Amino acid sequence: MPPAIRVEHVSKKFRIGCNGNGGRYRMLREVVSDALSAPWRRSLKSSTDPDADDFWALKSMNFEVQPGEAIGFLGRNGAGKSTLLKILSQITPPTTGRIELRGSVGSLLEVGTGFHLELTGRDNVFMNGSILGMSRREIQRKFDEIVDFSGVEQFLDTPVKRYSSGMRVRLAFAVAAHLEPDILMVDEVLAVGDAEFQKKCLTKMQEVGRAGRTVFFVSHHLGSLRSLCTRGIVLESGRITADDDIGRAIAHYLQGIEEMSACAVADRTDRSGAGEVRLTDVEVSDGEGGPRGTLRTGQAARFTLDVSKIASGLECVFFIYDEHGQMVTVFDSQVFAVHDERKHSDVPRMVCELDEVLLAAGRYRIDVVIISNARQQDWLVGATWFRVLPGDIRGRPAKQTRPNSNLSFPHRWQVPIKVGG
């Protein structure tokens, strides 16, 4: 059987600051003046590197996918996952290389593409379905099923602008879930809706996978990738660094994150965000002069986060993940408490202290998000790793008795004992 997808030497170049992504619009005036000054500029430019402004988002990528495979794409921010998906779904062309796709292709880069707020729910089902590549007859046939799945049947003839955002998402996902292409590409769309609906979608996606379709998933959510995919491809700055079964690919991805954190925080380039303020250093310690990067269950801890400057509205969110890439907890400075200290200072440093580490013994990583002016300025996955040594929480040893049970809480038991026993 020929492969469903064959990708050969695919590269994608963006021009930074000019017409490429993130650039601003060109005005006719600039084009004219460019054209006029071209003869002079050419002579000037020949001395400099003409490719200085180029950015290769994908570099000579090769892989094949057999029909019926479910593939997860993993990679840090800016590794090229979304670019690859956009090329595979024909939204943007590759700069070099060639791709063969066998069968109909459906791509879900967003939930509810083409939804129009003025149209009713019913109209939008048809509009959205048609944009996703369904025929009118196909939509009519599945209409009841779609409406059933979405659970908004009472509001079908109400304009979508009067829907709650949750209802919109559910209706949109219901349409998408009934798409039956030979090749389906999905980008982070499972991260919408409430938990229950997410579960419903996940089940539906698994059905799609079982029906022999070829499915591509791009997600940061390792849990759903693990349950949906059979094979994983890890991208790192535009190249494939691993192509293996999903478990090993995830392990490779996590290892990559760990290796990156060996590099000093200030030198890391795998960031995303506006960039006005950057994280420059992270230190995890027990706050009592113990070794850096080592905590003990039940003891105090201190997270020190240095940034490049003090900007207005500076805030920080950091996430703790376990070794398996499972998120354990979040610390968010935007959620205030009375004991927080906010005062004028010259030192661009944020400190987060806690009295009792509730984590079980093991290795953990933290991902840091820096916010200022209500914008995400920096996002660094795996900013640093730390180790938690076994200890007691209020006199009780905290043990990891089940896999993924990373948290322990101070607690008391009341257990009856058999009388006369």
Add this chain to the structure above:
Amino acid sequence: MEDERIVIQAIPSRRAAEVCTLVPEDESDNPDVRPLRLKVIKPPSGWQLIDVGELWRHRELLFFFAWRDVKVRYRQTLLGAGWAVVQPLLMMVVFTIFLGRVAGAGSTDLPYPLFVYTGLLPWMFFSSAIASAGNSVVSSESIITKIYFPRLLVPFAAVAATVVDCCCALGMLLLMLLYYRVWPGATLLLVPVLIALTGLLALGIGTLLAAMNVAYRDVKYVIPFMIQLWMFATPAIYMQVSSAAGLDQLRPESAAVAGLETAAADTDVARPAGHDRYASVSMPLFRLNPMNGFVAFFRAAVLGTPLPWAQLAAGTAITAVALGVGVFYFRRVENTFADVI
């Protein structure tokens, strides 16, 4: 190591043989299996042909886009689709009141309202079609960056949606013909042809503007200005005076000029100097305006006056050129839309 393995696996030697097969090789072995379409994605190379087959496969989406535009356009208005009729009607009333006398409608035996309406109808169809087609791609940004479909559908659907308005206005025209007891006869059958030609012209210019608009947002501001100027160059609200000799002495008689002349005659002042020169300079430009022929022909077909076939032919030829330029330019740059928009 892993990298190497992938590369070896992915460079097949029988690549060339497969490029042209549109069905998988195993089709004969497996008659139950539906033949899968092979799609090849390559870097864009210069000028693209129009993939008619692909457009045809997406005809339903074209319909849905147009249907959405029509449905959304008059949402939450009291008059609803009535606006499609009211707009040209109001324009007609305004022009009749303000220009009816000045413009010297006496040059024709026909009622001036009917005369204006027959000019405004194709013109308003044309102008609203290029305006909405010109902005169509930019306003579909959220769809274009998220999903693939033949991009040409967007301006095509924008023009298709204005056809609906045009049909409402045509219904009104029929009522007016009945009211004024003007019945041209069989030439009325040419009206759909004229509407189609005007639509194709709008399609050509609309796709060109839509594609340029993506890279240069200046176009958005140029469009209303262009439409206004173009209207002055089109005999929509004024008469195209032609002498008995016919087309060779075709002269642009804008309402303003005609009014000026009437005034001049009254006060015995000589004609404005340079008027003839203006006419002779603008004449070739005037002939290049395809809407000139379309409006004149439309009016003649509806009112039953002699049909200016030569003008129609010239307009049709220019329409073909505009359509070719517009669509091919669009195809050439459409690859970059998602990155640039």
